[in-house]
Amino acid sequence: MDNRDIKPTNLFSGAQVLHQLKRWGSHLDEKHEITFWLYFPSQNFAHQAGQRAEAAGLHVDITESMHGQWLCLITCTHIPDEMLMDGVFKFCDELVSSFQGQFDGWESPLMTTPEEINELLSRA
16 A cells, blocks of 8 residues: 555544543533634635634634734534534534645533532542
8 A cells, every 4th residue: 555545534533522521521411612723824814714614603713823823713512412523623624725724623611510520630
């Protein structure tokens, strides 16, 4: 097999999101505000990507970042679902491919109680 035939593996997936949220005790039956970090080389590209994301029903916040980059935060507020998250990751991949951007990851607050977090931390 030639190395050119090997396709890159997406480091981010819906299964990974669910695993990480569950690992840290988040209640997967509650809505989560999941934010995706995309960087673009120009304000114009960031705004074009943001317009596509807004048209898809996602919340967008665009700010100037370091070194001339533009950060496009895309937020999806839903009950976490593997297929939904896979779709959002694919959408983000399409945006960065279309506008010379870079996908830098995701984050979400945990939907849990302070007591549950303390319990998890005491076992770590």
